[in-house]
Each structure stands twice: as C-alpha cells, then as structure tokens.
Amino acid sequence: MTELLQQTLDGLSAGLIYGILALALSVVFQGTGMLNFAQGEMATLSAFVTLVFLQFGMPFWAVLPIVIVLSALGGALIERTVVRPLERSGELPLLTLGVALLLGINAMMAIIWGTNSRPFPSPFGQGVVTSLGLRMTYQQLGSLITLLAVLTVTILVFNRTSIGLRLRAVAQNPDSATLLGQHRGKWLMIGWGIAAAVGAFAALVAAPVLTLSPGMMTFPLLLALAAATLGGLTSRVGAVVGGLIVGVSNSLAGRYIPGLDGDLAIVVPFVITAIVVVIKPAGIFGKARTVRV
C-alpha cells in the first residue's frame, strides 16, 4: 500500500511538470489556435539563461524573478515577430512554424552551450523528507509546492482578474472582443508571454533532476502534448488534470505492469489518451469548437 502511494506521489510530481507545460500549451492554443511545439525548448532556454546568471554568482531566488520576466518578454517577442504574420494563415503554416521554432531554438542552444548535459543546482537543497512511510526529496517537495503555486496563480489570473477575462474573451470570440475595444494582437502577445513564463517554471524544477541540455524538455513536451489532448486543449484545468493522469499512469505502469518497466511505461499514458480521444475527441474537459458559417 505504501509503495502504491509512493509510486502515485512520484507520478504526481512528474505529472505536475507535464501539467504545467500542458497549461502553457493550452493558453497558446486557445488564443492562437497553434500547438506550440517549441514550448519545451523555450522553457529550456529559460533554464540556460538561469544557469548563466547563477554562474555570475547570483543566488537562485534573486535570479528567478528576472528569468520569469525575461521569459515572458521572450514569449511575447516571439508572438509579435514570427507568429503574428502567420496568425490568420491557417493551421498548417502555424504547425510548421511550431516545428521550425522547436528546431531553431534547440540548435541555437546547442551552438551557444553545446549538447552535453550540465548539472543544474537544486534551489531546494539536498535532503529527504520521510513521513507516513513516504519519502520525498527536498527537490521533489519544493517542485511540488512551486508548481502548485504557479498553477493556483495562473488559474486565479485567468478566472478572477480583468486581464484573465480579456484573455478568455479574445480567445473565445475575437470578433466580439474587438468590438468591445480589445486589441486582439495585444492580448495574444500577453497570452504568449504568460505561457512562456509558466513554461519556464516547468523547466526550472525539471532541470536539477533531468540535468540541463538543449533537448531536456523534448520528452516532457511529448507527454505534455498527450496530457493536453487527454484533458482537453481548450481547458486549462483539463491540461493540468491530463498532466497528472499522464504522470501517475506512467509511474504506476512502470512499476506494476509486467514487461513495461523503464522507458516502455510511457506507452500507457499514450494508450489512455488514444482511448479518451476516441470516446471524447475534445478531451475530458474540452469543448468541441463551434464554427460559424
């Protein structure tokens, strides 16, 4: 029983990373209708920038706000410069753009920092907490708390503030929002900024465990895509719940399904996603898109 709980807990910690990335994907998708394949590489870039600041001897907690703001500005800049010209040109160009950004940012990081994995210090220190027979490293516990806080703040911003109301309005009905004086482009840019900032947190808590390399977030992004599809790309809550389901099912499958130990366990979350999508194409919390003709 304790082991089952321990596996679930491990799965939840990993799942939160996927969930947070999926949340970033969902914010961008709702606004622009684009699956941002580069979300993971953008987050990795944030982690590299953090490392540069740390190498100058700055303490992690002083670097964090700087990097989050820089990430948001970077996300907004990408929307403004390369996404906006293609915004109304349909899904295929946007999809291609996502892949181009993924490869481009990845290559840029490889040129600057090389492809070797680098150690990334844990901001939470070394150590283990044991309670009720369950154990968590400081890193796991700190990540869990950080990501829950990010999640709560993001959801509060979207659901309780006027900024969130405008973001939702522009995402759901751009024509109507425009006639209410909302500049669509401005709010999409802000959405990209928020997504990049949220994604940066995912990379920062993942880096100490995965070690930092340009391809660090490629695998988590795949799982985040599954998570967002599973939970519903149009639903922020769905993205996070999807992430948790993916994380937990991956962790439990690796332990309990014979023959699926190690990396093979990843099959299970994708099978679950496939089944859900067959039954409910928009995902668990997703709403089918209505098209006006």
Add this chain to the structure above:
Amino acid sequence: MSLDEMAPPETEAPAVLRVDELAVEFRGVKALQGVSFTIPRGGISSVIGPNGAGKTTLFNCISGVAKHQGTVELDGRDLSRLRADRRATLGIARTFQTPLLIAELSPMENVLLGAHAGIRGGVVGLIVRRPAVRADERAARARAAELMEVLGLDPDDTRRAGSLPHGDRRRVEIARALISDPKLLLLDEPAAGLGADETDQLLLDIQQHAQATGMTCILVEHDVGLVMRVSRHVVVLDAGRLLVAGDPREVAADPRVIAAYLGDDWSEDRQ
C-alpha cells in the same frame, strides 16, 4: 411616459456622426455607394430600408468591422483609418441582429468586458493589481449590476451567456454596450425576437439612458411604425444608396420612400 411622448422634435444640434461618400464593395457587388449623411447628437435616430439595402453593412463600416472607402467622423474626429477596437475605445458600441456574446462567459463577465476599456493602467498595472485598478474593477462591477438590473437581468446569474434565452442575450449585449458609456450606440434590429411590450420597454430604457448620458443611438429596424415613433432623424437606404434623410414626417411623406420601401399599405395605415 410612453415612447411617443419621448421622441423629441428635430433640432439643430451639431452632428455626432458624419458619414461622407461611404462605399463598400464585396467581390464586385456594391453593397454601399456614395452614402453621405449626418446624425444629430442625442436621442434615437434610425436607418431603414428594404432587405439588402446595406443597413448592417453601414453599421459594419461605422464600427470598423468592414473595410470601406469614404470617411466616418465621430464628433469631428476622422475614424476612417482606425481599427474596430480603437473605434470602440473612442465611443462606438454596437449590437448585432443575433447577439454576439462570448458564449463561455457568464452574463456579468460579458457585461464587464464592455467596461474594461475604462479601467486604468497598462498591462503591468493590471497584473500587480494596483489599488486604482481594483477600485476601478469594483466600480465596474457595481455599474454592471446596476445596468443589468435596469434591463431586467440577474447580475448573479451563473449560467453561460450562450445558454440564455434570446431576449436575455439581447439585454446582456445591450448592457455590455451601455457600460462603456458610448457616444454612439448602434443597435441592429433590437426588436427581432422580442415581443412588442419587451421592445417598447427596451427602447424606453435606452432612450432614458441616452437622455441621462448624452448618448446618441442609431437603430436599424424593420418595424417602420416603431421607427417613426421613436426617431428624431431617419436615414433611408435603398440598394446601397442613400434615398433620403430627414425628420420622420418628411421621410414618411417622401414619395420615393413610399414607392421604394414603405409601400402603399403603410401610407394607408397612416390615414
């Protein structure tokens, strides 16, 4: 007070809206051509015309949704080159034949969106929620609740706007337009889907609001009797051209209007 008593006589008030040589073409079809008129400040004015006359296209031009040639001036300011969202912040609000609400949001959230042009502070101010922003948000919420109650809506309704009955959706859309304190409110067939009493009440509310705030309302409406009762100024379009514009009596007596639009039935009604 009835609607009839509220229709003020035509006066020489300065124009709030001036439209000059407006022209719109969709794939070779001239939806509007050479349309020029002015709308006096205050009260309700109307645009009438048969189906396909270009009434909604005219609204699309004024609100900036449709690309057009010619000029649109609000209070002497040329809006022709401005995007729809800029025109909205300068004081043009509109509603649609089929209410264009944001279906996923609650009625209150929809109405609040209308107010957001008036909340101070840039993006950073909104994120850190400065006290001024919070005070503005509180004030907007109170104002939204007040407007919704005036229009007979429940401010605490938690349903999605998309699931409301038609009449309520129309009222939400109007509350959302009014909360921005527009200089000019464009109402596209507000009576469609409403009963006669509901329509009268709605227009009475709007007229009172216009009187209290100095707002001008332009109505696109099929019900000519209603238009003649509530309007101080009437613009008649036919096949994309301006037929005649003037006070309701002049317009109703104009033989071209009778021939093109009102028809013999209507002139008989009046006798």
